[in-house]
Amino acid sequence: MVKRNLNIKIAIIVLISIILFLALLGPYFFSNSESINRIRLATTTSTDNSGLLEFLHKEVTKDLNIKIDVIAVGTGAALQQARSGLADIVIVHARSLENQFISEGYGFHRIDLMFNDFVIVGPSNDPANIWGLNNNTEIFKRIYESNNSIKFISRGDASGTHIKELELWRLAGLFIDENDIDWALDNQWYLETGSGMGETLTVASELNAYTLTDRGTWSFMKEGLSLNLLANGSELWHNPYGAILVNPDKFNSVNIKLNLAKNYVKWLISTKGQNLINSYFISGKQVFFADFLNHLDKMPENEIDFWEI
Template identity: 40%
Template sequence: MIRNIVQATLIAVGLTATEASAEAPFIVVQSTTSTQNSGLLDYILPGFEAETGIDVRVVAVGTGQAIRNAINGDGDVLLVHSKPAEEKFVADGWGVQRFDVMYNDFVLVGPKSDPAQVKGGTDIVAALTAVAEAEAPFASRGDDSGTHKAEMRLWDATAAEPTAASGTWYRETGSGMGATLNVANGMGAYVLTDRATWQSFGNKDNLEVLVEGDPRLFNQYGVILVNAEKHPHVRAAAGQRFIDWLIGPHGQEAIASYKLDGQQLFFPNAD
């Protein structure tokens, strides 16, 4: 019934469904949970949409899943935060070119009781080593997200083998950052999180930032146009227009101006 009403309305104004959709261009952006859950995309996208008339439809998942979705052709633009995986995506021909967009950092959050005694440290590898030696609870996303990839790189720099302890002190949630923070809060566990999600997370209760400031906690975000040679249906022109806006002055200014509780969450650094 509703579809018939819509079709009748289009006919009344002399438009076909195809013409109507052509007047409402859109792109699909495969992105990470941190850009969505932090509120950043809700803040900056209306500016782009008002300026260009292009609607942006966001799929917010972990970086690994976002990349797989883009490989499958389920998106026009990729906006994620795992540079090695992004560079491989381009090298394998799935993306056209990668651009830096912005950065923030990861932090090690944990229980206020701090059984591993890492509070105030700036050496993330030493802190993770202490967590493993104490066999203190640690909650991992375990979902191949950008944060999970960063966590595993940091564990690789230690002598610990946390996945061998899976199900004991090391718990893999297979969930997003917010859900994993909730698990950590409930079980008094340590957890690696991006600062933007932590800042916007409402259920802090027993958790606090314990380790920060290590250069190895740097968290870079990149943007890539999905290659239309692989997927001809990709909206390449509209997707490139979004990328140009994002790494241009308007997008970069919008990113810099987004704050939560007076704290800037992302720092633009497009070249």
């Protein structure tokens, strides 16, 4: 039931995204001269809301002479965009959904690109008393047990962050049946935005509530929010991002720009690209960490050959 409702949410989000995408980027399909050096990147809101992509793409444009059209949605919606032929590459952060996307044949040649972590932010008076904790079970139990005096804001959009949040509740032995109407009526402390990370942080700030966020978006937006970083969690809160090329063989009438997308990823995993990821600081703190070299020794030979490493 939960999986079916997640799929319905993804379908609604994707439909809205496609309408907006066609309205904004229609010229891409109708002007060959303008689209020759353009690729479409479907990615998470966290890479966009954090300012990282804007930082990287200034250099990408100069070095590769390509334009990247960014479609920033949740991971589930980003992968659906690619399934619909509306992206040449995806950068996402939910490995279970990534593996499904690849097993269906829509994506291939996945690369471990970078990582950061998730944090919980909330009101400065911290009624759930989670400040400084790093045990996942204790953190979520305290939030759950304080539900008569707090609110928790979930993205509720089948994004990588949303999927991670539900996983962390389960690992703490707690069940969030967000798609059951009776449960939702009995648990009005748990609210969903159905939106990206930036919008969800804004709602949490307005309601003086708790939420789970990636560190990058939090760092980029925190000055305008009335929230505090309260818990960093454990290694369970690790947040890896993968880059996946879209397989052109899945589409007959759509021009998937494999070579341009490949060159883009090669730039991201190059020494320059990885160093730039490491050099992106917000308020004096590094918020993303290059990850490609950490996985290079486990890369199969055929992948090494494909990426010409």
